[in-house]
Amino acid sequence: MARKGKQKVVLAYSGGLDTSVAIKWLADNYKMDVITLCVNIGGVKDVEGIRQKALKLGALKSFAVDSRDEFIDDYVFKAIKADALYEGQYPLATALGRPLMAKLLVDLAHMEGASAVAHGSTGKGNDQVRFDVSVLALGPELKIIAPAREWGMTRDETIEYAHKYKIPVPVKASRPYSIDENPWGRSIECGILEDPWREPPEDIYEWTKSPSEAPDRPEYVEIGFEAGVPVSLNGKVMEGLALIEKLNVMAGRNGIGRIDHLESRLVGIKSRENYEAPAATVILKSHLALEAMTMSRHQLRFKERVAQEYSDIIYNGLWFSAHREDLDGYIDSSQRYVTGTVRVKMHKGNCVIVGRKSPHSLYNFQLATYDRGDLFDQSDSAGFIRIWALPLKIQAQAQLITFKPAKGGKKGRSK
Numbered sequence: 001m002a003r004k005g006k007q008k009v010v011l012a013y014s015g016g017l018d019t020s021v022a023i024k025w026l027a028d029n030y031k032m033d034v035i036t037l038c039v040n041i042g043g044v045k046d047v048e049g050i051r052q053k054a055l056k057l058g059a060l061k062s063f064a065v066d067s068r069d070e071f072i073d074d075y076v077f078k079a080i081k082a083d084a085l086y087e088g089q090y091p092l093a094t095a096l097g098r099p100l101m102a103k104l105l106v107d108l109a110h111m112e113g114a115s116a117v118a119h120g121s122t123g124k125g126n127d128q129v130r131f132d133v134s135v136l137a138l139g140p141e142l143k144i145i146a147p148a149r150e151w152g153m154t155r156d157e158t159i160e161y162a163h164k165y166k167i168p169v170p171v172k173a174s175r176p177y178s179i180d181e182n183p184w185g186r187s188i189e190c191g192i193l194e195d196p197w198r199e200p201p202e203d204i205y206e207w208t209k210s211p212s213e214a215p216d217r218p219e220y221v222e223i224g225f226e227a228g229v230p231v232s233l234n235g236k237v238m239e240g241l242a243l244i245e246k247l248n249v250m251a252g253r254n255g256i257g258r259i260d261h262l263e264s265r266l267v268g269i270k271s272r273e274n275y276e277a278p279a280a281t282v283i284l285k286s287h288l289a290l291e292a293m294t295m296s297r298h299q300l301r302f303k304e305r306v307a308q309e310y311s312d313i314i315y316n317g318l319w320f321s322a323h324r325e326d327l328d329g330y331i332d333s334s335q336r337y338v339t340g341t342v343r344v345k346m347h348k349g350n351c352v353i354v355g356r357k358s359p360h361s362l363y364n365f366q367l368a369t370y371d372r373g374d375l376f377d378q379s380d381s382a383g384f385i386r387i388w389a390l391p392l393k394i395q396a397q398a399q400l401i402t403f404k405p406a407k408g409g410k411k412g413r414s415k
C-alpha cells in the first residue's frame with residue numbers, strides 16, 4: 001500500500017470480553033490503528049467507563065455515541081407500525097439495533113479516514129450478517145473484519161488470551177449466558193439453555209417477575225397511539241424511549257414478556273433463544289388491537305403478509321434495502337388512521353386487551369348491536385347471500401354432486 005502511516009480500523013466496542021480482546025488482536029494481527037466506537041442504543045450502563053477502557057487497552061481513539069432516541073424513533077417505531085415479530089415470536093430487538101450500529105460505524109470510518117471496520121460477532125449467528133450486509137450497503141469500499149469469526153478461540157481460550165495480555169475479564173464473561181439487551185428486549189443464550197428440553201431457570205430473567213410471583217391484583221394500562229406509534233401511557237404523553245422503558249417496568253412486574261423460541265437462524269442453525277420483552281409484547285398486541293378497529297379486513301389481511309416480509313427483512317440483515325423502504329411507504333400509509341387508545345389488563349404473565357377506542361373507528365354500534373337501535377337491514381342479507389353463494393352453487397351442480405343415488409340404487413358420480 002502506498003499509504004503513509006498505519007491504516008485505521010473502526011471497531012464496534014461494547015466493553016465486553018470479545019471486543020476488548022479484539023482491540024489487541026486487531027493491532028497485532030492486522031497492524032492497524034484501532035479506533036473504537038461504543039454505540040448506546042439503550043443497553044449500555046457506563047458509557048464513559050467503556051470509552052476510557054478502550055483507550056487503556058490500546059485504542060488510538062475512542063468514541064461513544066448516545067443513539068437511544070434514534071434507535072426508538074427510526075427503527076423500533078417502524079417495527080411497531082409493521083407489526084414485526086419474527087416467526088410470530090421474536091420482537092427483533094437485537095436485529096433492529098445492528099443496522100444502526102453498522103451505520104454509525106461506517107460514518108465514523110469515513111470521518112476518521114479508516115479503511116476498515118470491525119465487529120465482535122461470531123461466524124455462527126445472525127449478527128455478523130446484519131453488520132456485514134449493512135456495511136456492504138453503506139460503505140462498500142471498507143474492509144470488514146470480524147475477529148471472533150477469524151480467531152477460532154473458544155470462550156476459555158479467549159479468557160486465557162485476555163489474562164496473557166492483562167485485559168480485564170468482566171465478571172459477566174464468566175457467567176454461563178450470553179446476553180444482549182436494548183429497550184426493545186433482552187436475549188439470553190448458551191449454557192443449559194442449549195438443551196431445548198430444559199425449562200429455563202429463573203436466574204436468566206432480569207426484567208420480568210415470574211408469573212406465579214407477580215401481584216395477585218391485575219394492573220391496567222392505557223396505551224395511546226398516533227398514526228401507529230405509541231405516544232402516551234395512562235393519558236400521559238411521553239417520548240418513545242421513556243414510554244418503552246416505563247412499560248418494561250410495568251409489564252415486567254406482572255410477569256409479561258417471557259419468550260422461549262426455537263428460532264431459525266439465517267445461517268441454517270436452529271437455536272433456542274430466550275427473550276424478555278415486556279414492553280414489546282404489550283405494545284405489539286395493543287397495536288394489532290387498534291388496527292383491528294381502524295383498518296378494513298382487506299387491509300388487515302394484506303398487512304399480515306407485509307408484517308411477515310418486514311420481519312424477515314429485519315431478521316436477515318436487509319434493513320438498508322430499497323425493498324424495506326418500499327414497504328415503509330405502504331406501512332406508513334396504512335397507519336394514517338391507527339390512532340386511539342387501547343386498554344390492557346396485565347395479570348400474572350397475561351396481557352389481555354380489555355378495551356379500545358379510536359376517533360377513526362370502523363366499529364359501528366348501530367350496525368353491530370342486537371338490541372334496539374339496530375340499523376342493519378336484515379332483509380338485505382338473503383339476496384346478498386344468494387349472490388355470494390352463486391359460484392358455489394353452479395360449481396356444485398356441474399362438478400361436485402357425488403352422492404346422488406344412481407339408477408338402480410348404487411352410489412356413484414353423476415355423469
Ligand code: ARG
Pocket residue numbers: 092094095126127178179180187189263273
Ligand atoms: N437470536 C437473536 C437474533 O438473532 C438474538 C441475538 C443476540 N445476539 C447476541 N450477540 N447475543 O437477533
